[in-house]
Amino acid sequence: MKKQNSIIGNMAAGNHYEWQLYVGQRWSSICNDIVIETHYCQPGATGITIYTSMGSLYIDFDAMTINGPYNNLSIRRNTFLNYNQKQEVGWYYKDNRHWFEYGSQGSGGNTSSIGSDYIEQQYNNNPTGSVQFTAGNMTYMVDFTAMTQTNLSTHMTRKVRRRPKLNSIVSDNNSSPMLESPTTNSTDSSTEFIWEFNGDKGIWTEYQKPGCSLDSAEIERLYQLNPECQVSFTAGRYTYTLYFGGMYQVNNKFGTKRQVRRIDSGVQQTNSAFSQARWQFQDVDGNWKDYSKGGSRGHCSVSSQDIEAQYQQDSAGTVKFWTGRFHYELDFSDMSQTNLSNHTRRRVRRLQQ
The missing domain is CATH 3.30.720.50 (Signal recognition particle alu RNA binding heterodimer, srp9/1)
Structure with missing residues (x-):
């Protein structure tokens, strides 16, 4: 709840970002993070050194890592936006010496056929994909995973960076209107x-x-x-x-x-077909045991109701789940579960209550 209150506080204050440092077992807000934000929004900035009670810490903006006198430190940037807002993001490539935004004229006098907005849209659709464009008579590809730009004719590769634009929050006309907050009643819809x-x-x-x-x-x-x-x-x-x-x-x-x-889940719980069915597996001791989330032998990712829901959708299909460190597959056709690591099989049954 402390983290949630921190988020609410930043939103109430009008801030749309917050830089946090991971120390020990929790994330802590960094004071005066406007300095970090200002540097981060510059495409040519590789990082920044901040001075804390733990000593000097270097933040690598590209890798989003932090180096300092202690191990196991992490850094992150949270964003808080209203329903009809979005942060303007710039996409940049490094020419021979300078960083240029896509859509602007580069040092060679050519302008790319796409701009930051289009690249950002493609990135949000598939953050591990790529996008091609032209500039002059050349065709290029931006690789989102490697954050590089490659000339497909000469194979020359250049660095690419994605950075927010400082204090640039714009209205998103494509956003749907905000839904009203759930009214208070005896049933918590959440x-x-x-x-x-x-x-x-x-x-x-x-x-x-x-x-x-x-x-x-x-x-x-x-x-x-x-x-x-x-x-x-x-x-x-x-x-x-x-x-x-x-x-x-x-x-x-x-x-x-x-x-x-x-x-x-409300429909699942009230549906008589789901609630009356009971799914069990035959354990190593020969006893039949219920599928139950958070059981005594370790947390299970499915319950009888979850399995029944899948069974109702496809009685000849399968369900994958995990318990502890093992992964399993339950086959409705032959009523068995298989440990996907050691291939141990156990019988499964469905009881009607």
Whole structure:
């Protein structure tokens, strides 16, 4: 809640950004971060040295890492925007000596056929992809993962940077109107939905604390306030951005993109077909045990209701899930589950209550 209050405080003060330092087990705000922000918005700035009670710390803007007298330090930049706002972002390439924004005239007198807005749009659609353009009689490709520009004829490569423009917040006319805040009543609508991301090996995993800084209920509240905005959060030592409009999340360091989904758990809980079915597996001791989230043998990513929901959609399909450090696949056709690491199979059954 302390982090959430910090976000609210920044928004109330009119600030649209906040730089934070990871020390020990938590993220802490950096005082006077306007100095960091000013430098970061300059395309030619590689980093900045800040002076703290821990000594001098160097922030590498390209890698978004921090070097100092202590290990395990991290840096991040959070953004806070209203539903109808967006931060102007500039895309730049380094010519022989200077940084030029795409769409402006370079040192050779040529102007690229695309500008920052178009590149940003393509980047948001696929942060690990690329985009091609022309300048003069040459064709180039910008690689979002490597952050490089390559001349497809000469194969010359140049550095590329993506930086926000200082204090440049504009109205986003494509944004949908803000939804009214949920009215207070006896039923908390935020508890009726579960938010999940498509994780490793295609397993849908719910956003839960303490591993993640946001859980399903908090994400749902933000979604109801603005179903077209983007939300920053942390999981482990990485920061992510969840895009409600496209229903995906992006790892802010590596650009990894994963699908996100919103499940109506209220419907699942009240549907008699779901609630009456009970799914069990035969354990090593021969006893039948229920699928249950957060069981005594380690956290399981699915419950009987989750499995039944998938079964109702495709009774001949499969469900992937994890328990502890192992990943499994449940096959409805032969009613078995398989450990995907050691291929151990166990019987599965569906009971009607």
